[in-house]
Every structure is written in structure tokens, then in C-alpha cells.
Amino acid sequence: MATHARPVERTDALRQAAAAAGELVAALSALAPAVAGEGLPAESISQSFFRVREGELSDQQAALHGVLVVHRGLDDLCEAPLSGSDLALEAAGMRQAVLDLTGAEPGAAPDSVPPVAVPEPAAGAALETVWSARWLIGHQVHVLFNVCAAVAVADATRHLRHGDGDAALLRLADATVYVRGFPAAMTHASTVPADYYMAAIRHTMAPPSVDVPLSGRQHRGYKLFRAAMKDLLSVVPDSYEQLAARAPELAEARGALLEADIVDGERHVTLAYSMVHLHRSIAQKPEGPDNAVAELRHMRHRRAAKYASLIRFGDHYIADAVAGLSHS
Numbered sequence: 001m002a003t004h005a006r007p008v009e010r011t012d013a014l015r016q017a018a019a020a021a022g023e024l025v026a027a028l029s030a031l032a033p034a035v036a037g038e039g040l041p042a043e044s045i046s047q048s049f050f051r052v053r054e055g056e057l058s059d060q061q062a063a064l065h066g067v068l069v070v071h072r073g074l075d076d077l078c079e080a081p082l083s084g085s086d087l088a089l090e091a092a093g094m095r096q097a098v099l100d101l102t103g104a105e106p107g108a109a110p111d112s113v114p115p116v117a118v119p120e121p122a123a124g125a126a127l128e129t130v131w132s133a134r135w136l137i138g139h140q141v142h143v144l145f146n147v148c149a150a151v152a153v154a155d156a157t158r159h160l161r162h163g164d165g166d167a168a169l170l171r172l173a174d175a176t177v178y179v180r181g182f183p184a185a186m187t188h189a190s191t192v193p194a195d196y197y198m199a200a201i202r203h204t205m206a207p208p209s210v211d212v213p214l215s216g217r218q219h220r221g222y223k224l225f226r227a228a229m230k231d232l233l234s235v236v237p238d239s240y241e242q243l244a245a246r247a248p249e250l251a252e253a254r255g256a257l258l259e260a261d262i263v264d265g266e267r268h269v270t271l272a273y274s275m276v277h278l279h280r281s282i283a284q285k286p287e288g289p290d291n292a293v294a295e296l297r298h299m300r301h302r303r304a305a306k307y308a309s310l311i312r313f314g315d316h317y318i319a320d321a322v323a324g325l326s327h328s
């Protein structure tokens, strides 16, 4: 008789996953305690605001800190009203991060995973406290994905340089899981009421609360990812058609990664519109030509133009328009 996986209620599944991540945190902490992040200097005001630090870590410490981020993220997702499709993308990114950081083999069937004790949910904190914490927690998951994606893309590039196409394909697929997770984590951070963001969070990211206004451009993990993407495309600069003719699987894997990167840019536009409507961002000069949405649209267009010839369904209208603008 065919067996079917028992459907699990969404919050129960998230509580199970959070409890499992909590057990992993305990097991990893037993080997060596977590590094006290507050004791490390922040590299930027943005890092200090989002409670992110950089430092040399052993493999065990890197795994512990990654799983701590995943644990907090899962805990918050038990309550955050994230859509089902984003929940799946963020969970896939978290799973990949745990695999990459612990070096565990994937593949244990859900039925064979031993049950974990799920603690009773803690008494509810005030909603405002939850929303303010969520803004940081979602950003931290985003940073984790940025850094893991940068490593996966850099691995793929190295494998390509050494002629190991199969290994490159695997790491490109891992990178794509993370990049598809970027807008999911960004949306998770933003599952706070837009009114609350405008009234209570936004001003804490601008002077006088901080010395300089914060902008997404300051995220160093994200810059690492962009640099890794640039290096990858310097190794495989071929058009989609050329690459598909000599290495079809590589053309598809590169295409999936680039599509995910374009969609991330597209979703940032609509997310910013939902949060700040037509306002200029806090990081923009009041007299500048653009508001946040327009700036993010330009970012999307530049990326789509750059990738148009590299993917199967490229945005050639935009590529032509951008080429025309740069010649005029």
C-alpha cells in the first residue's frame, strides 16, 4: 500500500525545525562556546546596527554562528506572516547553510529524523518588540545567505578554472538556492507593518540615531557576493547560445543563478514601494533625481541589461535601451 507523508501544520513544522536547530546549537556549543560578537569591532555603522561582525572563525565556530542565525530566524518564522512560497525559499537557504557549514551529508528522509522535544512557546512579547527584533533577524539571515552564496560562487569559479565542470555545477546549484533565498529573507525582515517601519524603525537608521544614514549598499557580505559574481562571469563570459552549444548544463546552471539575481532586484523594487511608497530613501540626498523605488529600478535594469545575452530569456529591450543610453 502506498504511504503518504502526513501533512504537518505549518507552525508545528516550524517549531520542530526551530527545536532541531536549537539542539544543533547546543551540540556545537558543547565543543566550544560562541564568540562574543559584541566584543568584536564593527566594520561599519550598518554592521553595528544589524549586530553583524566579521572575524576569523574555526569551522566549528562558523557552523555554530550560522546555526544560531538559522535558529533565531526559524523561531521568528513561527509567528512572521511570510507567504508560503517565500517560507519554502528561506527554509531551503537555511537548510543549505546548515549543510555547507557543518559539512553534513544531505538526504535523511523526514521519517528517519528522530523526533525532537519542542518547548512550549514562550509567553508572547509585545508586538512592537517582536517587529523591531524581526527587522534585525531577517537582515542577519540575509547576510548569512549573502556570505554562503559568495563562497559557493567562488567555489564554482575555482572549479571552472581547474576544469572540474561537475563540481562547478553542484556549487552553482547551491549558490542559486541562496540567491533565491535573498528576497525571501528580505521579505521576512519586512513582515512588519509598513506604518510601524515608517514610524518606529526608519528613523533609527538615520542621524542623529546613527552617524550616517544606513543603506543596503553598505552590506559587506552582499559586496562579497557581487564581487564573486563578477569573477564568475569573467571565467564564463560566453553568450547563452555559445555556452549552451559547448556546455549545456553549465549554461542552464549559470542561467538559473542569473535569473535568481535579476528577480532579487525586481522584488526589491516592489518591497521598497510597499514600505516607503514614493519617498526618497533615508540614504538619498533630498535634491537627488531619484526616490528609493527609482534607484532600485535602475539597479534592476542595469543587472538585467548585463545578463540579457547570458540567459535564455534575456530582457533585450532593456539591454538595447541601456546600450543606447551609454552611447548617447
Ligand code: HEM
Pocket: 138, 139, 142, 185, 186, 187, 189, 190, 202, 214, 215, 216, 217, 218, 219, 222, 268, 271, 272, 275, 276, 279, 280, 281, 282, 283, 284, 291, 292, 293, 295, 296
Ligand atoms: C534584508 C535585506 C534588505 C531589506 C529588508 C531591504 C529593504 C529596503 C527598504 C525598506 C528600502 C527603503 C529604505 C527607506 O527609505 O526607508 C531599501 C532601499 C534600498 N536598498 Fe535595500 N534592503 C535589503 C538589502 C539590501 C541590499 C543587500 C542592497 C544592496 C545593494 C540594498 C540596496 C538598496 C538601495 C540602493 C536602496 C535605495 C537607496 C538607498 O537607500 O541607498 N538593499 N531597502
